[in-house]
Amino acid sequence: MAIVDLPALYRAYTACLNAQAWDALARFVAADVVHNGRTLGFAGYRNLIRGNYRDIQDLRFDVALVTADPPHLAARLRFDCTPKASFLGLPVNGKRVQFFEHAFYRFEGGRIAEVWSVIDKAAIESQL
């Protein structure tokens, strides 16, 4: 495997998400990507994240901390946003909330092949 700067690659991936540059996303995500144990595939994964941006119009991935240990990378992501309706089953309904997501990624051939993600739902609940 070629030497890849995973943190730089990861920041380019989040920049791609924040730009909602859906046509460029395949550069970063494998065709058979697995998310929390489910094989979503590229189209399913893109739809998942597009749906997040549709439901949360001011959504922005903000990388608070990233640790790389190839082929894995872990990211602490900060969110400060306004979900329109319900989010994670919670009645957020346009309230601005701050919370973190902790996600692990496995890269393969320079693309994200697997994601394990946990969102701090308790933090959101405490703000409602």
Add this chain to the structure above:
Amino acid sequence: MAIVDLPALYRAYTACLNAQAWDALARFVAADVVHNGRTLGFAGYRNLIRGNYRDIQDLRFDVALVTADPPHLAARLRFDCTPKASFLGLPVNGKRVQFFEHAFYRFEGGRIAEVWSVIDKAAIESQL
């Protein structure tokens, strides 16, 4: 700083927790440790985890994935346990539940100086 094998150190730390070897814990945790933004200090941190073992008698830290990028380490922790009463505000009441915690650690001088932790509360809810 001396070269430290953070994954080995981290596994020794979780073994210490699982052995409930509270007297040995100071080897792994800094005196002024910070947990999710709060300065608990060593005694406060030990009390927090002792309380978890008291409330969940079959508690066991199982390291599913660990990534090290000194001075940081991230761990995906698997739990399969039976909280006696309520846990994270949920009425678990002796039901066996499986869930993950994603935690980031910053080490300083070979000890855990800061922890950022997110527990998958939604996964527990879905099992009740």
